[in-house]
Amino acid sequence: xxxxxxxxxxxxxxxxxxxxxxxxxxxxxxxxxxxxxxxxxxxxxxxxxxxxxxxxxxxxxxxxxxxxxxxxxxxxxxxxxxxxxxxxxxxxxxxxxxxxxxxxxxxxxxxxxxxxxxxxxxxxxxxxxxxxxxxxxxxxxxxxxxxxxxxxxxxxxxxxxxxxxxxxxxxxxxxxxxxxxxxxxxxxxxxxxxxxxxxxxxxxxxxxxxxxxxxxxxxxxxxxxxxxxxxxxxxxxxxxxxxxxxxxxxxxxxxxxxxxxxxxxxxxxxxxxxxxxxxxxxxxxxxxxxxxxxx
Numbered sequence: 001x002x003x004x005x006x007x008x009x010x011x012x013x014x015x016x017x018x019x020x021x022x023x024x025x026x027x028x029x030x031x032x033x034x035x036x037x038x039x040x041x042x043x044x045x046x047x048x049x050x051x052x053x054x055x056x057x058x059x060x061x062x063x064x065x066x067x068x069x070x071x072x073x074x075x076x077x078x079x080x081x082x083x084x085x086x087x088x089x090x091x092x093x094x095x096x097x098x099x100x101x102x103x104x105x106x107x108x109x110x111x112x113x114x115x116x117x118x119x120x121x122x123x124x125x126x127x128x129x130x131x132x133x134x135x136x137x138x139x140x141x142x143x144x145x146x147x148x149x150x151x152x153x154x155x156x157x158x159x160x161x162x163x164x165x166x167x168x169x170x171x172x173x174x175x176x177x178x179x180x181x182x183x184x185x186x187x188x189x190x191x192x193x194x195x196x197x198x199x200x201x202x203x204x205x206x207x208x209x210x211x212x213x214x215x216x217x218x219x220x221x222x223x224x225x226x227x228x229x230x231x232x233x234x235x236x237x238x239x240x241x242x243x244x245x246x247x248x249x250x251x252x253x254x255x256x257x258x259x260x261x262x263x264x265x266x267x268x269x270x271x272x273x274x275x276x277x278x279x280x281x282x283x284x285x286x287x288x289x290x291x292x293x294x295x
Contacts, residue, residue: 001013001014001015001061002014003061003062004102004105004106005101005105006098006099006100006101006102006104006105007097007098007101009063010057010062010063010098010101011062011063012054012055012056012057012062012063012098012101012102013033013054013055013060013061013062014033014052014053014054014055014102014105014106015033015052015053015054016050016051016052016106017041017045017050017051017052017053018044018045018049018050018051019050020045020048020049020050020291021048021049021050021111021112021135021289021291022049022050022052022106022108022110022111022112023044023049023050023051023052023111023112023113023114023285023289024052024099024102024103024111024112024113024114025051025052025053025054025114025115025119026054026056026099026113026114026115026116026119026120026122026123026126027053027054027055027056027059027115027116027118027119028115028116028117028118028119028120029117029118029160029211029214029215029218030059030206030207030210030211030214030215031059031117031201032055032059032060032061032200032201032204033053033054033055033060034060034197034200034201034204035197035200035201036051036053037193037197037273037275037278039275039278040273040278040281040282041053043278043279043281043282044282044285044286046282047282047283047285047286047291048286048291049112049285049286049289049291052102052106052111054099054102056095056098056119056122056214057090057094057095057098057210058207058209058210058211058213058214059207059210059211059214060201060204060205060207061204061205064207064209064210065089065090065210065213066209068089068090068213069089070209070212070213071087071088071089071212071213071216073161073212073215073216076088076215076216076219076220077157077161077219079219080147080219080220081147083147086216086219086220087220088213088216088217088219088220089213089216089217090213090217091217091220091221092118092121092122092125092217092218092221093125093129093221094217095122095125095214095217096122096123096125096126096128096129096130097129097130099113099122099123099126100126100129100130100133103133109132109133110132110133110134110135111133111134111135112134112135112136112138112285112288112289113126113127113134113135113136113137113138114138114140114285115138115139115140115142116140116141116142116273117140117141117142117245117246117271118142118214118217118218119142120138120139120140120141120142120254121139121142121143121145121218121221121224123137123138123139123142124137124139124142124144124224124228124254125221125224127231127233127235128224128227128228128231131231131232131233134233135233135234135289136233136234136235136236136285136288136289137231137233137234137235137236137258138235138236138237138238138284138285138288139235139236139237139238139251139254140237140238140239140273140281141238141239141240141243141245141246141251141271141272141273142246142250142251142254143246143250143251143253143254144223144224144225144228144250144253144254144257145221145222145223145224145225146222146223146224146225146253147223148249148250148253151247152244152245152246152247153244153245153247155181155244156181156182156244156245156271157245159177159178159181159182160178160182160245161215162174163208164206164208168202171202171206172195172198172199172202175194175198176191176194176195176198179194179272181244182243182244182245182270182271182272183270183271183272183274184240184241184242184243184268184269184270184271184272184274185242185268185270186240186241186242186266186267186268186269186270186274187268187269187272187274187275187276187277188274190274190275193275224257225253225257228254228257228258229257229258229259231258231259232259233258234260234288235255235258235260235261235262235288236261236262236264236284236285236288237251237254237255237258237261237262237263237264238251238264238265238266238281238284239251239252239263239264239265239266239269240265240266240267240268240269240270240271240272241265241266241267241268241269242268242269242270243269243270243271244270244271245270245271246271248265251263251265252265262284262288264284266280
């Protein structure tokens with residue numbers, strides 16, 4: 001691993017593995033590069049990808065903006081749902097610029113890009129702001145912005161916005177409960193895998209204030225649908241029928257907004273990427289990239 005400067009005052013922790021077509025992996029809200037399941041990474045490597053994963057700003061071992069204000073979540077959500085301007089220390093567009101700066105730091109003119117949840121939204125912004133840097137775009141369990149795409153089932157929204165306990169063990173238990181709630185009912189809940197990923201994050205350090213600032217960045221970044229209508233990047237949109245956090249409507253809206261986008265909806269998938277879908281998603285990403293799929 002290495003920490004590299006990507007813009008003034010921002011450094012990102014990055015892990016570059018494998019050989020082949022570069023695939024930039026962008027993680028979701030408050031999550032770190034160690035939250036990518038190793039088995040899913042193995043599937044991507046087996047299909048000819050070089051994976052590049054990193055901690056977004058305000059997460060993991062990347063720069064924490066400790067001097068920035070921590071916004072009020074209830075006030076921010078209320079303003080967003082009312083269509084009022086949302087003050088934010090930074091937006092998804094800034095996070096997309098961080099990703100472009102990371103490509104610069106790695107000497108890459110372009111890469112395939114895959115993002116999950118907030119990472120999918122950052123990936124969309126990266127493709128819009130820096131289209132020549134994105135060979136293909138895969139947006140998983142993400143929406144295109146706008147008030148309707150922020151709607152979540154109340155129980156899911158309440159769970160992710162509740163203050164985390166300060167004790168690390170209690171924090172992990174809380175996260176297990178959240179992911180059990182949002183994972184959907186179509187696949188076995190893999191608690192041992194999840195616990196291992198959560199423990200890896202806690203060992204590196206978690207940033208509750210950064211989580212809030214990232215959430216506010218999502219709400220402050222506006223509706224991308226009009227801009228996405230002009231996107232010419234080959235695109236795959238993946239969503240689950242049981243997602244209670246980013247509702248299925250948001251995935252369909254993303255695919256409708258992007259000309260030629262392929263939409264794949266998995267029955268029973270919630271706001272998670274369950275183990276049985278890893279080879280299927282990896283095959284779809286490989287086909288999009290022109291690398292073929294597994295036999």
